[in-house]
Amino acid sequence: MHSPASRAGAAQPLRGSAPARDVTCVSMKSCAPFKSDAARERYLAHAALRAKSWPVPSEERVVPTSFGQTFVRVSGPPDAAAVLLLPGIGSPGLTLAPVVAGLSGPRRTFVIDNIHDVGRSVETKPVTGADDFTTWLDEVRRGLGLGVVDVLGLSYGGWICAQYALRFPEAVRRVVLLAPAGTTAPIPWGFIWRAVLCAIPSRSFMRNFMGWVAPGLKAQRPDLLESMVEDGHLATRSFAPRKMVPPLPLSDAQWARYQARTLFLAGDREVIFPPREAVEKLARVAPHVQTALLPAVGHDFFLVAADEVNRRVLAFLE
Numbered sequence: 001m002h003s004p005a006s007r008a009g010a011a012q013p014l015r016g017s018a019p020a021r022d023v024t025c026v027s028m029k030s031c032a033p034f035k036s037d038a039a040r041e042r043y044l045a046h047a048a049l050r051a052k053s054w055p056v057p058s059e060e061r062v063v064p065t066s067f068g069q070t071f072v073r074v075s076g077p078p079d080a081a082a083v084l085l086l087p088g089i090g091s092p093g094l095t096l097a098p099v100v101a102g103l104s105g106p107r108r109t110f111v112i113d114n115i116h117d118v119g120r121s122v123e124t125k126p127v128t129g130a131d132d133f134t135t136w137l138d139e140v141r142r143g144l145g146l147g148v149v150d151v152l153g154l155s156y157g158g159w160i161c162a163q164y165a166l167r168f169p170e171a172v173r174r175v176v177l178l179a180p181a182g183t184t185a186p187i188p189w190g191f192i193w194r195a196v197l198c199a200i201p202s203r204s205f206m207r208n209f210m211g212w213v214a215p216g217l218k219a220q221r222p223d224l225l226e227s228m229v230e231d232g233h234l235a236t237r238s239f240a241p242r243k244m245v246p247p248l249p250l251s252d253a254q255w256a257r258y259q260a261r262t263l264f265l266a267g268d269r270e271v272i273f274p275p276r277e278a279v280e281k282l283a284r285v286a287p288h289v290q291t292a293l294l295p296a297v298g299h300d301f302f303l304v305a306a307d308e309v310n311r312r313v314l315a316f317l318e
Contacts, residue, residue, distance in 0.1 A: 041240040055101035063143035071113040071120035076104035083150045086157030092119030102310025118235040130163045152176040157245040165260035179266040182247025184278040214300035255285040263316040269296035
């Protein structure tokens with residue numbers, strides 16, 4: 001999940017943000033969104049350790065929104081074009097380290113911890129639907145003092161980005177959807193029941209799920225897969241349960257209104273949706289969306305084929 005460690009670096013504070021130390025809890029009387037104070041301390045210590053492997057210099061920011069405090073990790077030249085990045089479900093922004101490694105030279109990257117998921121963001125008002133997610137993301141963008149931006153989302157984060165581009169087209173220049181969950185087709189039951197088992201704090205269930213979703217990583221980098229298993233297991237033990245917002249597919253009518261210049265990228269062995277059917281559907285309902293399937297990779301394609309993914313993303317954004 002993480003790239004080799006490099007030296008830390010600092011940049012100028014961003015307008016509308018606050019020091020990262022304020023992110024742990026809304027007050028000392030509350031451990032939300034964690035199960036306990038001990039769980040919070042354990043998770044944050046682990047996150048700090050993982051953050052040492054961030055591949056480029058970065059700064060930490062916290063952006064107040066109507067849904068709570070949002071944690072953002074910022075990298076890249078201060079005067080470069082901005083890209084907002086959202087991770088998949090059950091993962092903090094640290095998951096996107098391989099993508100940031102490729103983008104943060106020519107781009108200013110803002111990696112966001114989902115307000116309604118694990119990570120260092122603190123939700124104080126529940127997110128209940130797509131409109132809440134897009135309102136929250138727009139508040140983050142404005143709180144960071146940003147104008148028109150590019151957005152990139154992985155898996156569930158891709159679904160949020162597609163919804164955002166649909167509702168706030170004036171705020172988006174280009175969109176990158178990396179294997180977006182639920183965006184072109186419903187989540188299959190085979191995926192759902194495996195994911196539900198991961199709610200049980202068991203390394204075995206988490207390991208089986210990760211190995212199924214990320215077969216390339218299992219074969220090529222079992223050490224990295226085990227790191228992901230430990231991250232997921234710790235998150236399950238640490239965070240209080242929350243009701244997931246189902247990533248409902250965009251309707252044909254919504255795709256007809258969707259005008260953002262978009263790159264849809266996935267592996268041809270994807271398990272969250274049928275990849276070839278997704279490409280065929282987009283060719284029919286949103287022909288302006290650029291699509292590509294990388295061969296012999298699954299949902300872990302952004303890890304096992306990171307160089308190719310980053311090459312395609314940068315070419316599209318430029």
